[in-house]
Amino acid sequence: MSAALEVVRAGVRTTVQDLGRPGFAHLGVPRSGAADAGALRLANRLVGNPPEAAGLEILLGGARLRATRSVTLAVTGAPCTVTVDGRPADPGFPLAVPAGALIVLGRATAGLRVYLAAAGGIAVPPVLGSRATDTLSGLGPGQVRDGDMLPLGPVTGPPPAVDLAPYPRPAGALRLRVWPGPRDDWFTPAALVTLFTAEYRVSAATDRVGARLTGPELTRAVGGELPSEGLVLGAIQVPANGQPLIFLADHPTTGGYPVIGVVDPADVDLLGQARPGTEIRFSPTDGYT
Structure with a gap:
């Protein structure tokens, strides 16, 4: 066997x-x-x-x-x-x-x-x-x-000489870096201020597709419908209720709600360990002017 x-x-x-x-x-x-x-x-x-x-x-x-x-x-x-x-x-x-x-x-x-x-x-x-x-x-x-x-496949190499590799314990509060857009112009200036000053929490409705957050509503400046467009890992989509949703590993490839920003790829792993109730705050990257 x-x-x-x-x-x-x-x-x-x-x-x-x-x-x-x-x-x-x-x-x-x-x-x-x-x-x-x-x-x-x-x-x-x-x-x-x-x-x-x-x-x-x-x-x-x-x-x-x-x-x-x-x-x-x-x-x-x-x-x-x-x-x-x-x-x-x-x-x-x-x-x-x-x-x-x-x-x-x-x-x-x-x-x-x-x-x-x-x-x-x-x-x-x-x-x-x-x-x-x-x-x-x-x-x-x-x-x-x-x-x-x-x-199991065939063994291709021995374990490394260093036999201990510390890994940080998942945190109870996260600060995630965000790159702008592609649809940040669909939101009011106040919504962008809220995004980077308010506290959000991971809701119980989170899975491998995305982490739904609860917190202050992000208000839109542009009404109407947005044609479906491409989505990437870490995209922060804002549905009609104004509550952000951050897409994770099994995210769809397209979506019809505007994306206000994208979590930096280096920070997405942190969100993959965030339990419901984890505090989330966002920080702008140098992409914002």
């Missing part, structure tokens, strides 16, 4: 993710991929995988897995307890797991998404060059379920 991870308990919502499938937006296919790409890259580095290898994204932790062969694993992202056959193990380290061992991930104590990488990567069949589960379009493998056997 080939090396694999047996899913004993999948948890609330576990998916296979890599760095996504860029380059297909013109066909209506989102990039998808890990909501916290930095955490997945780190987990892959710790087990000797290339950055684009597929791993598991586990919402709030709580998963149990069994290795059919000895394997090196790493756990990053939202902090949680980790045990291997009942013995405590540390996130942020390469973990040598013997054949048959049970890996238990506890509930995340902060943030939203735990990442698990295995040496060789999760080797489910790729779709359009990626193994990512896209929850919006349905591309890629289905959601991971209890009893699934997740095949």
Whole structure:
């Protein structure tokens, strides 16, 4: 039998993710991929995988897995307890797991998404060059379920010589940098002041598609309808209720509500770990004059 991870308990919502499938937006296919790409890259580095290898994204932790062969694993992202056959193990380290061992991930104590990488990567069949589960379009493998056997690819390299890689704990308050437009001129000057001075909160209606925020309304200066136009990762769209929505990994490729700005790509990973209730504030970049 080939090396694999047996899913004993999948948890609330576990998916296979890599760095996504860029380059297909013109066909209506989102990039998808890990909501916290930095955490997945780190987990892959710790087990000797290339950055684009597929791993598991586990919402709030709580998963149990069994290795059919000895394997090196790493756990990053939202902090949680980790045990291997009942013995405590540390996130942020390469973990040598013997054949048959049970890996238990506890509930995340902060943030939203735990990442698990295995040496060789999760080797489910790729779709359009990626193994990512896209929850919006349905591309890629289905959601991971209890009893699934997740095949592992061949090991391509050893873990790094440095065996600990600190990763910042998800924060309870975030300040996100914003680039202007493309439709900031559809909003009143007061709305732009509000965007950069008010406090918003992540609502419970947040998922891999986008983070809906609650806070002061952003008022429009231009009425009427906007023809659908392209959307990018981090776009801050403002629906008719005036409450901003920030698009994440599984965002649609087009939308009809105006986009007041775009969160800097370097800050999007932070939002991928933001629990409902997290305070959000925005800062203008040098793009604003």
